[in-house]
Amino acid sequence: MSESNSPPPPILEAQGLTFAYPGRERLMDGLDFILRPGERIGLVGHNGAGKTTFFLALMGLLKPQAGRVFFNGSEACTENDFAALRRRVGLLFQNADDQLFSPTVLEDVTFGPLNLGQPPAQARETALRTLGMLNLSGFEERVTHKLSGGEKRLVALACVLAMEPEALLLDEPTSGLDPETRERLIGILRGLPVSYVIISHDLDFLEHTTGLLCAMEHGKIDCSPRMSIHKHAHVHIHGDKPHVHQE
Numbered sequence: 001m002s003e004s005n006s007p008p009p010p011i012l013e014a015q016g017l018t019f020a021y022p023g024r025e026r027l028m029d030g031l032d033f034i035l036r037p038g039e040r041i042g043l044v045g046h047n048g049a050g051k052t053t054f055f056l057a058l059m060g061l062l063k064p065q066a067g068r069v070f071f072n073g074s075e076a077c078t079e080n081d082f083a084a085l086r087r088r089v090g091l092l093f094q095n096a097d098d099q100l101f102s103p104t105v106l107e108d109v110t111f112g113p114l115n116l117g118q119p120p121a122q123a124r125e126t127a128l129r130t131l132g133m134l135n136l137s138g139f140e141e142r143v144t145h146k147l148s149g150g151e152k153r154l155v156a157l158a159c160v161l162a163m164e165p166e167a168l169l170l171d172e173p174t175s176g177l178d179p180e181t182r183e184r185l186i187g188i189l190r191g192l193p194v195s196y197v198i199i200s201h202d203l204d205f206l207e208h209t210t211g212l213l214c215a216m217e218h219g220k221i222d223c224s225p226r227m228s229i230h231k232h233a234h235v236h237i238h239g240d241k242p243h244v245h246q247e
């Protein structure tokens, strides 16, 4: 097969990640994971399983004791490599306050495009367009720290999307959202032309926004087909494990 016919490399790949916080048991123990172009993955697992920690390792925000991370087929080794990865992969933090730091919404959403080198007028345009896409027009001059929890979450998502990322890592995006906003988020995610991984305990949300379900347990991630959410499957929590009834 000629090189041009070979499939594109995974957007993100983790090989053999191993990590423990000092004095704690291992949260990742030879963990492998692949996000391919076009894939939308739901990641479930009990509280404290290490899902957020895994995202931080993928982004280079935490250094595993062993293992490798690849971005578009190239290994990310240095801090510069991970900085480049972070310009192309958006992480929505579990806590929106970790994402928002500017006085106003517009300043916060403009920060990413400016950082990517867009001239101020273009960065402002990008930010306004992104806010509009999320139905947040009119929020531009709002004081970020005075927003409600759900509003903060959407503004944090706007900050991530304004960078026009190739892939998204979303850590519990529905927490704090009312049913209407949650529905709006489902529509937004379904319309995005990006691959993503969503950590969530909300299996109904994952059923609507992802095509593959993976579970993190005992330091590894299992994405075997039996975990997939099928169109007509009934999904619910069985014990602390996602449980899928086949037709």
Ligand SMILES: Nc1ncnc2c1ncn2[C@@H]1O[C@H](COP(=O)(O)OP(=O)(O)OP(=O)(O)O)[C@@H](O)[C@H]1O
Binding pocket: 021, 022, 024, 027, 045, 046, 047, 048, 049, 050, 051, 052, 053, 054
């Ligand atoms: N900086 C830290 N130092 C020590 N332990 C930590 C640190 N950060 C997280 N932990 C612990 O590591 C474990 C895994 O945390 P993590 O947030 O990755 O889990 P999670 O699967 O995302 O959980 P949840 O579903 O509750 O958000 C937890 O027991 C947590 O208390």
